Amino acid sequence: MAKLIAGVTTSHVPAIGAALDNGKSGEPYWQPVFKGYERSKQWIKDAKPDVIILVYNDHASAFSLEIIPTFALGCAEEFPPADEGWGPRKVPVVKGHPDLAWHIAQSVILDEFDLTIVNKMPVDHGLTVPMSLLYGQPAAWPVRVIPLCVNVIQYPPPTGHRCYMLGKAIRKAVESFDQDLRVVIFGTGGMSHQLQGPRAGLINSEFDARFLDAFAPHPDKLVKIPHLEYMREAGSEGIEMVMWLIARGALDVDAKEIYRFYHVPASNTAVGHMILENRA
Numbered sequence: 476m477a478k479l480i481a482g483v484t485t486s487h488v489p490a491i492g493a494a495l496d497n498g499k500s501g502e503p504y505w506q507p508v509f510k511g512y513e514r515s516k517q518w519i520k521d522a523k524p525d526v527i528i529l530v531y532n533d534h535a536s537a538f539s540l541e542i543i544p545t546f547a548l549g550c551a552e553e554f555p556p557a558d559e560g561w562g563p564r565k566v567p568v569v570k571g572h573p574d575l576a577w578h579i580a581q582s583v584i585l586d587e588f589d590l591t592i593v594n595k596m597p598v599d600h601g602l603t604v605p606m607s608l609l610y611g612q613p614a615a616w617p618v619r620v621i622p623l624c625v626n627v628i629q630y631p632p633p634t635g636h637r638c639y640m641l642g643k644a645i646r647k648a649v650e651s652f653d654q655d656l657r658v659v660i661f662g663t664g665g666m667s668h669q670l671q672g673p674r675a676g677l678i679n680s681e682f683d684a685r686f687l688d689a690f691a692p693h694p695d696k697l698v699k700i701p702h703l704e705y706m707r708e709a710g711s712e713g714i715e716m717v718m719w720l721i722a723r724g725a726l727d728v729d730a731k732e733i734y735r736f737y738h739v740p741a742s743n744t745a746v747g748h749m750i751l752e753n754r755a
């Protein structure tokens with residue numbers, strides 16, 4: 476049977492991808508960011524997942540404001556990198572896992588989470604930057620990826636609690652899939668940042684620290700954070716952090732924090748990153 480072994484949460488700042496792609500990762504500004512992921516790269520090499528369920532949000536690359544699915548699950552064979560205005564990132568095409576993706580769709584929809592099924596979708600920095608941070612710059616990604624795209628762009632996004640419960644449904648789906656697969660779930664986005672308006676550039680390290688401290692031991696508290704509190708405390712784009720709660724919900728209640736990294740700033744965002752492992 477498939478097994479969900481761990482969760483990885485990380486910011487997905489587009490400038491991190493640009494720094495890597497343009498050979499700037501060794502520059503003094505970027506060095507501390509990439510250094511923070513060195514241990515994680517080794518961890519994922521050792522963990523050898525077969526499949527990553529990658530929770531992220533699309534930034535008007537695959538979906539415009541014409542269609543805004545709350546949760547969209549990628550069931551395709553592959554997902555090309557999106558053109559976000561400077562041509563697609565020169566990263567490998569993402570290979571999906573349609574069998575597991577369709578199984579998840581069936582299981583969670585019958586559990587009353589009404590996902591949108593997507594059979595064709597380019598994937599933007601929300602997905603490719605976390606892949607680059609954990610896997611570097613390989614010729615091909617050494618893992619299958621099931622994209623799960625969440626609306627945190629247009630009000631109303633899902634609540635943290637809904638995300639957490641969806642994570643639990645995904646866990647149940649994965650562990651009822653009859654192939655021996657090692658699965659890791661990624662929750663991406665955040666941490667505090669605001670891109671526009673009078674508060675552009677806002678970062679709230681105290682809020683981020685409280686979120687990180689509670690993430691492993693007290694997700695029950697985090698799921699109660701209302702949208703307005705994310706907006707007020709973590710900035711308008713801080714709402715992306717509800718996506719971390721999908722990953723958290725898919726993990727054991729007593730999942731163990733094995734790594735944490737926090738760095739300010741990368742571009743105009745607080746970079747947060749955590750790895751949690753299930754104990755069994």
Ligand SMILES: [Fe+2]
Nearest residue numbers: 487601664715
């Ligand atoms: Fe984002």
